[in-house]
Amino acid sequence: MTDPIAVGVDGSGRSLRALIWAAHEATLRRCPLRIIHVLPSTHSYATTDGGRAWEANSxxxxxxxxATAIAQEAHPDLEVTSALPSGSPAAVLLTEAQHARTVVLGAKGMGGFGSLLLGSVALQVVGHAACPVVIVNHVTTGHGRVVVGTDGSAHAQAALAYAFEEASLRGAQLQAVHAWSHPGPHAYVSAAQDTMAKEHVQALEEWLAPLRAEHPDVEVVEQAPDEPPVIALARASDRADLLVVGSRGLGGFHGLALGSVSHQLLQFSQCPLAVIRPQV
Structure with a gap:
């Protein structure tokens, strides 16, 4: 069976946007859509009176x-399944991620994991899921552009591969961004710093070369701006349909599940953000 696109819903507007994005993604990838609504624990239901329990269940x-009706109406040929598991939202979604192609979450919601974008639940899912995780805050369409950040790390290479796939599926341009900062004052550009800039551009071209050969249909625009990665990628996301980053890059502490750039972009990305980790 083909692995599905799994999406969490909770009835909020932002989880609806996640559902719409996930249904479109499942259609593009020709795979099933699995809709998940995490219930409170059975203990929570048991401690309410009968009327409240019935109301919650209803x-x-x-x-x-x-959610199922919305997905099927938008994509009549899409195979849609659903699940109402109970328990810890993070644990449920991480279990689903083991058998999903992608997990899609809304940035905020009425309760549960959707309202904890910068809290422990969403960070656990983004930081530990076995598959790509897409956080949908703003749904953007019509730009015809996928943006990917890269620094040559294993996580960034996985992000590049995912971004090329997405650009090919969507018939979109791929904007590859390798942001870096030279050590000296920005007002002073020495010959050595100019050489450094050229080296970063050359490195970007080398990282892209094998994937370009695999996806000759994808138009690629290279950018190696001299500025912090979060600023460069957040700005680029304002003109994109999808931003793709690795879960962590070359810097920081290797014990962390989520790097500082991907963590900050959860808040600042102006389009859906895909966080990718290498497959083991």
Whole structure:
């Protein structure tokens, strides 16, 4: 069976945007869509009175029915399955990620994991999922551009491969950004610093070369701006349909599941953000 695109829903507007993005992605990749609504623990239901328990259960069923109807109406030929598991949202989604092509989450929601974008649940999912995770805050279309950040690390190479796939599927231009900063004052550009800039451009071309050969249909624009990566990528995301980054780069502490750049872009990206880690 083909691995599905898994999306978490909770009835909020932002989880609806995640659902719409996920359904479109599943259609592009010709794979099933799996809709997940995480229920409170059974203990939570048991400690409420009968009326409140019935009301909560009714709402959960309605959330799932509406999400399924929206996906099927937008994509009639899409195979849609659903699940109403109970338990810890992070644990449920990480389990789903083991058998999913991609996990898609809304940036914020009414409750549960969706409202904790910068809290422990979302960070656990983004930092530890076995598959790519896409965080949908703003749904952007029509730019015809996928942006990817790269620094030559293993995580960045995985992000490049994913970004090339996405650009090919969408018939979009790929904007590859390798941001760097020279050590001296920006007002002073020496010959050595100019040489450094050329070296960064050459490195970017080398990282892109094998993937360009695999995807000759993808138009690639290279950028090696002399500025912090978060600033460069956040700016580029304002003109993109998808931003792709590795879960961590060359810098920082290797014990961390999520690097500082990807962590900050969870907040500052102006389009859906895909966080990728190498497959082991």
């Amino acid at each position: 709402r959960d069923q309605r959330v799932m029915a509406e």
